[in-house]
Amino acid sequence: MPQTPPSPLSAPQADAPSSGRLNSLVAIITGGGSGFGEAIAHTFVREGAKVVIADRNADAAERVALALRTSGGEALAVPMDVTVSADFARLMAETLARFGRIDVMVNNAGISHANQPMLSVSEAEFDRLYQVNVKSIYLSAMHCVPIFRRQGSGSFINIGSTASVRPRPGLSWYNGTKGAVVLLTKSLAVELAPDKIRANCINPAIAETPLLTTFMGAADTPDNRARFLATIPLGRLCQPSDVANAALFFADPASAFVTGSCLEVDGGRCI
């Protein structure tokens, strides 16, 4: 029987919090000002969470937080750099001052060098890559774990990449950072399990975000896209919503027994 569409007058706004799957949980999302992080923030708020958009780009963080508040959600923007310990300390302090606790820490902010031969990547680029993609996990743990321990619960969701499982040529040093993200996720999971702290990881395939042309190492033309699509059995790029839905599963108390898990969200790319 065909379903009657909801009346536009009674339909909830896109992100209006409901008694959803994340009701009353507090989540910090690094890199929440763009791409996957922005989609994760919208999905979490739709499911009833309160979110903190932590991003180096202050305008982007404020834009996303404002959009979430406008749609009826609770969201705070905190401009910060994930490579700076003092910024993490301020992020924790501002989150606790505003929301009183931290349930989910999404380590999503990340960068890549352009797709190119490995010997063309400068030492400075290599160092920055490891600071943003790997040191950020260390700093996140240093600042979050004491809070999670005090609360007796907490959950890390780290954004890795299929690069950690099935590396592409031209992205070697980036691939290495994501390998570290996977192993650190499992290490956090096993060491922190006695504290009832979980850690899981999402490995997306190449996606339609501002990072796309960096990974392609070329303009976003139909021909260049086709080369990448040919390696993805389901025949499309990853969308931010695909990653947001996986993050929702790991944040949801329904996944309480899942830790140390690294989930490919890749249309079959890693098979």
Ligand SMILES: NC(=O)c1ccc[n+]([C@@H]2O[C@H](COP(=O)([O-])OP(=O)(O)OC[C@H]3O[C@@H](n4cnc5c(N)ncnc54)[C@H](O)[C@@H]3O)[C@@H](O)[C@H]2O)c1
């Ligand atoms: N897009 C892809 O194809 C793809 C595929 C697999 C994994 N990933 C990973 O997903 C994550 C998000 O990627 P995206 O495609 O959404 O990227 P994006 O460029 O759209 O967004 C990244 C956000 O992180 C912020 N950021 C960058 N450096 C930061 C820093 N030092 N401190 C704080 N914020 C910082 C940026 O300002 C930006 O808002 C990254 O870890 C990336 O490696 C992306």
